[in-house]
Amino acid sequence: MKNWKHLEIPQAFRPGVPALDEFPFKIWGKLAARRWRNAESRLFGYTNPAGYQPLREEIAAYVQAARGVRCSAEQIIIVAGSQQAIILAANLLTDPGDRVWIEDPCYMGARGALLSSGVQLVPVPVDHEGLVVSEGIVRSPQARMVYVTPSHQFPTGVTMSLTRRLALLQWARRTGSWILEDDYDGEYRYMGRPLASLQGLDTAGRVIYIGTFSKVLFPALRLGYLVAPPDLVDAFSEARGTLDRNSPIHQQMVLTDFIVEEHFARHIRRMRTLYEERQHILLAALHKYLPEQLQVRQSEAGMHLVAYRNETSGHNMRDTEIVRLAADNGVAVNAISRYYIEQEPQNALLMGFAAYNEQMIYDGIKRLALLYALLRNAALMGRETI
Amino acid sequence: MKNWKHLEIPQAFRPGVPALDEFPFKIWGKLAARRWRNAESRLFGYTNPAGYQPLREEIAAYVQAARGVRCSAEQIIIVAGSQQAIILAANLLTDPGDRVWIEDPCYMGARGALLSSGVQLVPVPVDHEGLVVSEGIVRSPQARMVYVTPSHQFPTGVTMSLTRRLALLQWARRTGSWILEDDYDGEYRYMGRPLASLQGLDTAGRVIYIGTFSKVLFPALRLGYLVAPPDLVDAFSEARGTLDRNSPIHQQMVLTDFIVEEHFARHIRRMRTLYEERQHILLAALHKYLPEQLQVRQSEAGMHLVAYRNETSGHNMRDTEIVRLAADNGVAVNAISRYYIEQEPQNALLMGFAAYNEQMIYDGIKRLALLYALLRNAALMGRETI
Numbered sequence: 212m213k214n215w216k217h218l219e220i221p222q223a224f225r226p227g228v229p230a231l232d233e234f235p236f237k238i239w240g241k242l243a244a245r246r247w248r249n250a251e252s253r254l255f256g257y258t259n260p261a262g263y264q265p266l267r268e269e270i271a272a273y274v275q276a277a278r279g280v281r282c283s284a285e286q287i288i289i290v291a292g293s294q295q296a297i298i299l300a301a302n303l304l305t306d307p308g309d310r311v312w313i314e315d316p317c318y319m320g321a322r323g324a325l326l327s328s329g330v331q332l333v334p335v336p337v338d339h340e341g342l343v344v345s346e347g348i349v350r351s352p353q354a355r356m357v358y359v360t361p362s363h364q365f366p367t368g369v370t371m372s373l374t375r376r377l378a379l380l381q382w383a384r385r386t387g388s389w390i391l392e393d394d395y396d397g398e399y400r401y402m403g404r405p406l407a408s409l410q411g412l413d414t415a416g417r418v419i420y421i422g423t424f425s426k427v428l429f430p431a432l433r434l435g436y437l438v439a440p441p442d443l444v445d446a447f448s449e450a451r452g453t454l455d456r457n458s459p460i461h462q463q464m465v466l467t468d469f470i471v472e473e474h475f476a477r478h479i480r481r482m483r484t485l486y487e488e489r490q491h492i493l494l495a496a497l498h499k500y501l502p503e504q505l506q507v508r509q510s511e512a513g514m515h516l517v518a519y520r521n522e523t524s525g526h527n528m529r530d531t532e533i534v535r536l537a538a539d540n541g542v543a544v545n546a547i548s549r550y551y552i553e554q555e556p557q558n559a560l561l562m563g564f565a566a567y568n569e570q571m572i573y574d575g576i577k578r579l580a581l582l583y584a585l586l587r588n589a590a591l592m593g594r595e596t597i
Numbered sequence: 598m599k600n601w602k603h604l605e606i607p608q609a610f611r612p613g614v615p616a617l618d619e620f621p622f623k624i625w626g627k628l629a630a631r632r633w634r635n636a637e638s639r640l641f642g643y644t645n646p647a648g649y650q651p652l653r654e655e656i657a658a659y660v661q662a663a664r665g666v667r668c669s670a671e672q673i674i675i676v677a678g679s680q681q682a683i684i685l686a687a688n689l690l691t692d693p694g695d696r697v698w699i700e701d702p703c704y705m706g707a708r709g710a711l712l713s714s715g716v717q718l719v720p721v722p723v724d725h726e727g728l729v730v731s732e733g734i735v736r737s738p739q740a741r742m743v744y745v746t747p748s749h750q751f752p753t754g755v756t757m758s759l760t761r762r763l764a765l766l767q768w769a770r771r772t773g774s775w776i777l778e779d780d781y782d783g784e785y786r787y788m789g790r791p792l793a794s795l796q797g798l799d800t801a802g803r804v805i806y807i808g809t810f811s812k813v814l815f816p817a818l819r820l821g822y823l824v825a826p827p828d829l830v831d832a833f834s835e836a837r838g839t840l841d842r843n844s845p846i847h848q849q850m851v852l853t854d855f856i857v858e859e860h861f862a863r864h865i866r867r868m869r870t871l872y873e874e875r876q877h878i879l880l881a882a883l884h885k886y887l888p889e890q891l892q893v894r895q896s897e898a899g900m901h902l903v904a905y906r907n908e909t910s911g912h913n914m915r916d917t918e919i920v921r922l923a924a925d926n927g928v929a930v931n932a933i934s935r936y937y938i939e940q941e942p943q944n945a946l947l948m949g950f951a952a953y954n955e956q957m958i959y960d961g962i963k964r965l966a967l968l969y970a971l972l973r974n975a976a977l978m979g980r981e982t983i
Binding site for chain 1: 607614618626627636638643676677681693715819842843845846848
């Protein structure tokens with residue numbers, strides 16, 4: 212039986228986990244209590260699978276303003292997180308055996324979700340400009356769908372260039388293919404101007420935009436949304452109904468209030484500042500304790516850094532092996548090589564910084580530094596591991 | 598665009614809707630507020646797809662005591678309602694094209710869920726003892742799975758006899774087929790002793806038992822559970838994770854408290870008494886205002902009655918036509934013929950009584966009586982409708 216208990220231990224440096232202890236649970240709880248006190252019982256039966264209408268309106272206004280998405284409230288389908296959005300889109304827009312481009316390396320949740328709907332995945336490499344569209348066209352010119360994370364590619368952290376965005380949209384328009392744009396942590400950008408979302412650039416109605424509250428609020432809320440082209444709204448709504456009817460209504464009401472009463476905007480602003488600070492702390496700690504072992508650059512966006520093995524690291528270990536040894540020493544990092552499908556994997560560690568304060572960051576880095584020192588000693592003595 | 602707004606109007610006699618205005622939202626809200634006040638942030642990240650462990654324990658104890666289900670807490674998988682449980686089981690235990698027995702007539706949500714996983718449905722008739730197992734064996738002796746509602750067949754209201762239960766279990770054991778036992782409103786039994794669940798009678802581990810809180814609490818909560826055989830627990834848990842990770846954690850915590858602090862048992866007891874009264878009121882109203890038009894019997898269990906067209910009704914209309922005319926006159930009934938697949942449909946109305954007080958019941962029946970009087974006049978004058 213898989214042990215989930217360990218996830219409840221706040222241990223640096225898990226990627227994708229927000230600062231749960233900074234979430235205003237007290238405020239949320241007050242809004243929740245108010246909604247329960249004034250519960251209109253008639254709203255607690257079976258309701259519209261597309262979601263609570265006032266929440267759809269708030270989300271439409273938000274994605275228009277913050278992400279350049281062009282949509283009406285009717286196009287918003289509330290889902291139980293991005294995983295479900297991917298499954299809905301794949302079930303609805305592909306047939307088993309259809310080819311779907313996927314970034315290589317790729318977010319594993321998306322990969323699992325797509326595979327579960329029976330499609331055939333076509334891995335397409337990612338470079339410093341994001342998905343290499345021309346390579347996708349070579350590998351599968353008529354793919355039915357593509358899954359991309361253009362704002363902040365997972366796991367590499369690359370932002371897709373405008374040229375690539377336009378090339379991808381052009382291909383989709385020409386072939387009638389679908390683009391799933393997963394904007395899982397687009398709220399956190401620290402440098403440069405955010406590029407317009409693919410959905411905002413799209414003039415042919417080929418993009419399904421996916422957003423989640425797992426990163427900006429907390430994962431256990433299980434609320435996200437997708438923005439469907441107008442003529443697919445009814446089909447998405449019906450598909451959601453078949454899958455599990457709708458998301459719990461009360462949480463949708465509380466989230467509506469949280470947005471309307473501006474706690475949402477305030478929390479995002481606070482977290483953006485906090486995560487930027489935490490990234491700087493992590494960078495400083497890495498520069499201080501592991502300057503020769505790991506090569507890192509500031510990340511423009513998101514909640515994690517990628518730390519590449521340096522030539523001067525003094526060891527030849529694979530990232531997966533480092534991860535195993537680090538876990539034994541109380542440090543949780545992820546190996547980037549795990550996310551590769553066909554491409555030659557990089558040797559790098561994924562280090563989440565959002566959920567950890569200065570002390571936890573330094574503690575984790577010191578443990579890692581000790582590990583690297585032991586590895587270097589072992590290598591000097593001709594041993595393969597410590 | 599489908600209009601969902603009408604569902605928010607409390608209009609007699611929708612089946613399957615509990616008495617939402619009797620739910621103790623105030624108590625629920627207090628428990629919810631307490632859990633938010635004391636929120637342990639570490640629990641609000643990504644967690645076990647099988648559910649919140651203390652809730653799994655409470656549910657295991659409950660289904661053992663109340664429904665004769667034999668299981669440990671580890672076998673409980675929390676789901677987002679019975680619809681999702683059916684999809685999980687179908688995805689996990691069947692391949693596209695596999696044959697699955699389904700009751701004829703049948704709950705349409707189950708039919709849609711099963712079809713979405715690509716199986717081929719084999720309709721099997723239902724008589725006064727429930728699913729006609731021998732007929733299923735004739736039609737598809739090696740079906741991979743069967744979907745049944747033995748406690749209170751939807752829509753006919755029949756309770757599956759012990760003989761049939763044993764025959765079904767014997768068939769499943771012999772063929773290695775799976776039984777999905779959907780116990781959607783098993784809590785509400787007014788006459789006779791509840792028969793042991795199929796799961797409790799099963800000695801070969803062929804039953805997936807499905808329970809929901811939509812009927813005993815409220816639908817918009819979106820919480821249910823399935824009881825998996827021990828060797829399938831990990832597979833179900835992983836499949837749930839792929840689908841949408843897990844159910845929102847806070848609602849699972851509140852439900853745990855609601856059960857532990859005995860609000861759950863009290864609410865079920867109160868609703869059982871209330872629904873029994875409401876059924877009697879509906880029967881009395883029908884006997885008073887429509888004695889010749891509709892033939893009804895007290896239902897042993899559940900939240901709806903089936904009112905069959907009487908020979909003396911004075912009209913020859915199909916139930917679907919009555920439903921349409923009733924809707925125009927502010928009465929919401931369902932036609933049983935809608936639920937039939939291949940069998941010759943009965944001509945009967947499904948009338949939910951759980952959600953409606955005496956005044957609403959009498960008001961609805963008077964409107965129906967007026968409609969039937971108009972129909973009789975029209976028939977006497979040789980017209981086909983009013």
